[in-house]
Amino acid sequence: MQRRDLLLLSAASALPGVARAQGDPLRQVKLIVPYGAGNITDQVARVFAEELPRRWGGRPVIDNQPGAGGVVGVVNLVRAPADGTTLGIVSVAAMAIVPHTTRPLRYDPLTDLTPIAGISVSSAFLAVHSSLPVHTLAELAAYCRARPADSPVFYYSPGNATVPHLNLETIRRALDFPMQHVPYRTSAAGNTDLLANRVQVTMDSFSITLPHMQSGVLRPIAFNGTARHPEFPEIPTFAEAMPGVRLLNAWSGLFGPRGLPAPIVERASRDVLEIQATPAFVEKLPIGVQPFVFGPAEFAAQIRADNERLGRLVAEIGLTPD
Template identity: 70%
Template structure:
């Protein structure tokens, strides 16, 4: 059974909200009432979805059901969205992995995000640090590259990720290949398990989520070498961005965005995008997001183009690595 939570307002207020919007000509259909989240409760996408659902109540009113449908890295909920009615009643928040990575692993692909979904807008993007165990005698990305090259083949540096074909895995593999230095991948089932071994120096490197690494960077157990964001982090002003430390190497940030099923009328998509962007593009929304996460303000056409660029780039990387679905 799916976990369902509801944000409720009185029916009279719901009717009044929709009635006023229709009278003003600003809404072409009632706002969505069902919100699919293809991940388990507590996942970063689920956390962002609940912040958004609460933030949309003053604008949309009414009853929005947050419907967690975890499974297959987001594929289960995404497939269920494609089968939902294209009437604007159901939308989903989906992360980049299910949109730009998973389709390249499936033979044959079970869905095409470009033809089976109608992009609404971006919502959030997460930043991350390249970190090493503090016992490793390196203090910059350049030093890490040199140190890894100098080690004997029988004694490599290990990096962890929370699983094959995850964003941390592909980021580190992209970095390793772009800068041409050796490291060996150790996939874990969870970030927590990988981070435990990183702290014990059984593995030495990661680019995992901000919330996982931040406490240990603050304690000094982990040393940050580069930041995956456009600007330096104010808490770590001496740590360069990847654009500074590795010019020309395109790193991936984990992002989340909203989608309707394919065939949803353009005016419905555009109305939802306007409402959501007006909500997320505010300091109040940003302040409630999980740590290391910022608003990701893209309209429908911008989101589609961004998704295609990430998909093409990551598809090439998946093919080069030779990854297949587990």
């Protein structure tokens, strides 16, 4: 065989490797985040993206697309090509709450996306202003029942149909006590009124309530985690305080458009699981946030269960679609 033929054969044998390197869709991923910069899901996405270059060969481009509670970004993810070049990190609200409160929605959360893996989950404390003479859920329920009808206990959330709102409604209904919801446009505004005792109760995110629980202005009552929190080991979990009552933890996950090829799903899911086991990833997550370890099938089942359960709750509360 002549030298020219050997060179051609050598070049041809190298082509598949070159094609794989140049044509790997995960090398140039656009990562849609359907929320604004600084949102907790955005923070998680940026920590996650830091761990990807060594696995995917390139750093994803994070594309913040806020609007309509995540609808704008999710719709664009649904419309993206199903080739692995566009993925998204989406929260539970856009998958299991907004579908029951927004019309027209323009996407089906159960069929228009490919669940790849859970990414993160956050838990929260039910906290009360320290002036309230209550230290347990039972005492809170009894106190609220004893209040005059024209002077109820108020709880705040960062808006109707948010995770804190639906969780507090679940608690209130399970224990059958009155408490008046006050929705705010932001957590900061609600927290200001809580500290001033204009509202008395919340279940807002851990990062919002932690400093004020540490200072004693707020008093934790129960924790929505799988185990007691090391910061407040004396405070029971809801599983201990309210056995059988299921609350919602705010999760985020990695998704692709419908029809994403199985090899891409399997590879990306495997990489997510490896990243979640990395101490650097866990340590960089926002306060109160932990890995949400779910593979594709488990994650899809979780989405279906949350969507069905929260749909019933939204209907019971009477939250009509916009």
